[in-house]
Amino acid sequence: MSVEVERKFVCDAGMWKRLEEIGAVCIGQREIHDQYFDTADFELTLRDTWLRKREDSWELKCPSAVGKTQETSGEGLEEASLCSRYKEITSLPEIQSRVKEVLKHCAGGSLNADTLPGPLVTVGQVSHEEPGGPEGVGDSWPGELNLRCFAEFTTARRSFTLQEEGVQIDLDQADFGYTVGEIEVLVQEGEEVGSALEKIERAARRLGLTRNLRVEGKMDVYLQRFCPEHYVKLQRAHIL
16 A cells, blocks of 8 residues: 655746746646545544545555654654645545444544445445536445545646656645645655655756745635535635
8 A cells, every 4th residue: 555745836937937847757748637535524524434436446644653743853743744644545345344343433524334335346436516516326236335525626737757856746736726736745555755856856946936835725725615514614724
């Protein structure tokens, strides 16, 4: 299982030129369609667990077990606080098992642990009329778990790599009018996350990102605009 270590940054008009100057290589561009699912009471996302259907594949992002204070100290602590760390699960049976486990332990959860269905693999379609206003899911495994689509958007992504560092840099333009950059390193679970943080910090400095300011991700901005109640609850829970 991989752990994604990532830092977001403001993508301004001069970023492509700076990427060229530091020798970043463009490895492609594509459009990505994402749908995110949760219960009506936000039982997954309030536990920082993000169920996503990206194109035709399911993915689950959940917090890494590594504590942030174990990864770095001193001057690097502030820079490290700008980076997220999530385990990425792409095996559908494991995703379903993890999701059911989270729902099972939700206090006052919407599902009874003894009646949760077993793994299902049939995926239905989400129907909605406007961003942030999906009507629900069809006869699919998320529907069986009382999960609904709460966010859906398409991102135009251009990706670059710093080959000597093992770092990927993505420039994202979401279809709701938000642009953001991401510096990302993938490590295997159990490996030293600290080295990934160091690589990200070196890449950030080469890109001229010297101000240690937290930059909002696409989901932060989407929820503020289209699902403000959900956003406020996640802020109060210190998830966003």
